[in-house]
Amino acid sequence: MKIFSAEQLYEADKITLEKQQITSAELMERAGEQVFQWLHQRLNAAQVPIHIFCGIGNNGGDGLVVGRLLIQHGYNVHTYVVNCSDKRSKNFLINYDKIKNVSKKWPALMKSEADFPQINSEDIIVDAIFGIGLNRCPDGWVKKLIQYLNESNAYKLAIDIPSGLYANMPLDNAEAVLKANFTVTFQTPKMAFFLPETAKFAPNFDVIDIGLDESYLNSEEPLAQIISKPQAQKFYKPREKFTHKNTYGHVAIVAGSYGKMGAAVLSSTAAFRVGAGLVTAYVPKCGYQILQNSLPEAMVVSDKNETILSEIKFDFEPNSIAIGMGIGKDEITVSALKHFLSEVKVPLIIDADSLNILSENKKLLKHIPKNAVLTPHPGELKRLIGPWKNDYDKLEKTKKFSNKHKVIVLIKGSYSITVYGDKLYVNTSGNPGMATAGSGDALSGVIAGLLSQNYDPLLATVFGVYLHGLAGDIAAQDLGYEALMAGDIIDAISQAYLELFTKPEEEEKGQ
Ligand SMILES: NC(=O)C1=CN([C@@H]2O[C@H](COP(=O)(O)OP(=O)(O)OC[C@H]3O[C@@H](n4cnc5c(N)ncnc54)[C@H](O)[C@@H]3O)[C@@H](O)[C@H]2O)[C@H](O)CC1
Numbered sequence: 001m002k003i004f005s006a007e008q009l010y011e012a013d014k015i016t017l018e019k020q021q022i023t024s025a026e027l028m029e030r031a032g033e034q035v036f037q038w039l040h041q042r043l044n045a046a047q048v049p050i051h052i053f054c055g056i057g058n059n060g061g062d063g064l065v066v067g068r069l070l071i072q073h074g075y076n077v078h079t080y081v082v083n084c085s086d087k088r089s090k091n092f093l094i095n096y097d098k099i100k101n102v103s104k105k106w107p108a109l110m111k112s113e114a115d116f117p118q119i120n121s122e123d124i125i126v127d128a129i130f131g132i133g134l135n136r137c138p139d140g141w142v143k144k145l146i147q148y149l150n151e152s153n154a155y156k157l158a159i160d161i162p163s164g165l166y167a168n169m170p171l172d173n174a175e176a177v178l179k180a181n182f183t184v185t186f187q188t189p190k191m192a193f194f195l196p197e198t199a200k201f202a203p204n205f206d207v208i209d210i211g212l213d214e215s216y217l218n219s220e221e222p223l224a225q226i227i228s229k230p231q232a233q234k235f236y237k238p239r240e241k242f243t244h245k246n247t248y249g250h251v252a253i254v255a256g257s258y259g260k261m262g263a264a265v266l267s268s269t270a271a272f273r274v275g276a277g278l279v280t281a282y283v284p285k286c287g288y289q290i291l292q293n294s295l296p297e298a299m300v301v302s303d304k305n306e307t308i309l310s311e312i313k314f315d316f317e318p319n320s321i322a323i324g325m326g327i328g329k330d331e332i333t334v335s336a337l338k339h340f341l342s343e344v345k346v347p348l349i350i351d352a353d354s355l356n357i358l359s360e361n362k363k364l365l366k367h368i369p370k371n372a373v374l375t376p377h378p379g380e381l382k383r384l385i386g387p388w389k390n391d392y393d394k395l396e397k398t399k400k401f402s403n404k405h406k407v408i409v410l411i412k413g414s415y416s417i418t419v420y421g422d423k424l425y426v427n428t429s430g431n432p433g434m435a436t437a438g439s440g441d442a443l444s445g446v447i448a449g450l451l452s453q454n455y456d457p458l459l460a461t462v463f464g465v466y467l468h469g470l471a472g473d474i475a476a477q478d479l480g481y482e483a484l485m486a487g488d489i490i491d492a493i494s495q496a497y498l499e500l501f502t503k504p505e506e507e508e509k510g511q
């Protein structure tokens with residue numbers, strides 16, 4: 001699935017009307033009908049009061065369609081017009097007229113705070129105040145209305161986008177955005193649903209296909225691609241019968257220092273679990289015994305230094321390398337990294353302390369090999385690219401960095417985003433339980449293990465992040481969020497692979 005901008009959606013809307021020979025009112029009816037069905041399936045004719053707040057644009061028009069259909073099906077509906085301006089859209093007016101054919105009660109006209117209705121916590125609020133046409137921050141009594149609705153414990157369903165949120169522009173004021181429990185959005189999820197500053201307003205959403213012109217949408221460059229199960233299935237490369245361990249490559253995990261050897265164990269284990277043929281851990285001397293004891297499948301090569309890495313050198317040619325997990329930032333390690341980067345030729349993942357070393361020694365950036373994968377969390381990213389004004393600025397700065405250094409940057413977060421030049425890939429698996437020590441080390445191992453199996457660097461990153469998140473989701477089903485530890489994510493990688501190809505019927509039975 002792809003994320004398109006508000007501008008692209010307006011264009012798609014126009015082309016659809018021409019190509020399908022329908023009116024904009026008919027398209028609105030199609031959209032509103034589906035929102036009605038969404039509610040109808042869940043409410044099953046229950047007589048819970050439904051309060052629909054309609055703005056004066058087309059989002060308000062959608063709200064009026066939903067209101068009309070609910071009334072026709074015998075629901076207990078209260079409609080309100082949030083009369084913030086006289087410039088009512090054509091389709092708002094068409095549906096304003098139509099609703100009076102099904103009810104003696106006109107929608108209540110709201111002009112100030114005095115018109116705010118009583119809403120009980122068991123009621124339902126439908127937010128159709130503003131859609132993707134929001135062009136300034138809601139203010140005055142309309143802002144107060146949004147805040148009034150936010151204070152209510154009633155269930156809040158937003159149509160298309162929570163009011164006050166721009167589809168693909170930074171937030172003006174978090175105090176003027178509706179906090180929707182659920183959003184039913186048209187055609188494509190909006191970029192705002194995936195970025196840390198705005199995603200909290202749309203924590204759950206369903207995408208409704210309103211049949212916008214496919215050929216136009218296919219020809220457009222999206223803002224981002226969403227990675228979920230169907231995409232991940234396509235990425236997967238099946239293992240073949242007449243193969244041996246060398247077919248699946250040799251991973252080198254360059255990690256660990258005194259007190260942080262667990263990072264090397266976790267990354268190496270994850271590389272195996274994801275399917276690497278061979279894994280060698282390159283660690284300071286103090287890690288030798290630890291690695292051999294905790295992961296007998298791995299080979300271990302130790303540095304001549306007891307506690308930190310002083311020279312990154314091996315006498316074998318790995319197919320991929322992950323470097324940085326728990327290595328610290330000692331000067332000796334910095335110069336070892338410098339030397340290593342200027343020589344390395346194999347697919348590379350740069351994580352954790354090696355990212356911080358790069359941030360503190362920007363001259364090293366020019367040595368990073370093409371298509372290396374950098375996996376910063378937000379703190380590491382800030383040190384690498386400098387501060388940003390908002391989430392969109394962060395993405396632009398990361399794209400610039402990716403273009404300049406010809407690298408893949410994975411911005412880790414609730415929705416991790418892979419940045420490859422100007423392209424963005426938004427991951428949808430994972431959960432808050434994965435915010436735990438070692439989770440990133442596991443991810444580096446996963447990506448390294450895919451690289452060694454000949455997944456190209458972009459695919460290894462995007463697929464690896466998805467698998468890692470899915471493993472976390474599977475582990476959390478048994479353990480819950482709080483108890484989840486990095487080792488549990490690694491243990492669940494096997495089930496994540498199996499689940500990739502579980503058919504929906506089997507999934508349903510299992511629930
Ligand atoms: N192609 C589609 O995806 C379809 C979308 N539909 C729905 O239409 C809306 C977008 O409608 P539009 O009329 O362009 O914009 P809005 O309803 O969001 O509101 C615009 C309206 O409000 C004024 N306004 C904007 N910001 C403010 C503000 N802060 N304070 C006061 N007034 C404001 C603005 O000037 C306009 O007058 C989309 O989201 C979908 O819900 C179609 O129904 C189907 C096709």
Ligand SMILES: [K+]
Binds near residue numbers: 127129159163
């Ligand atoms: K809305």
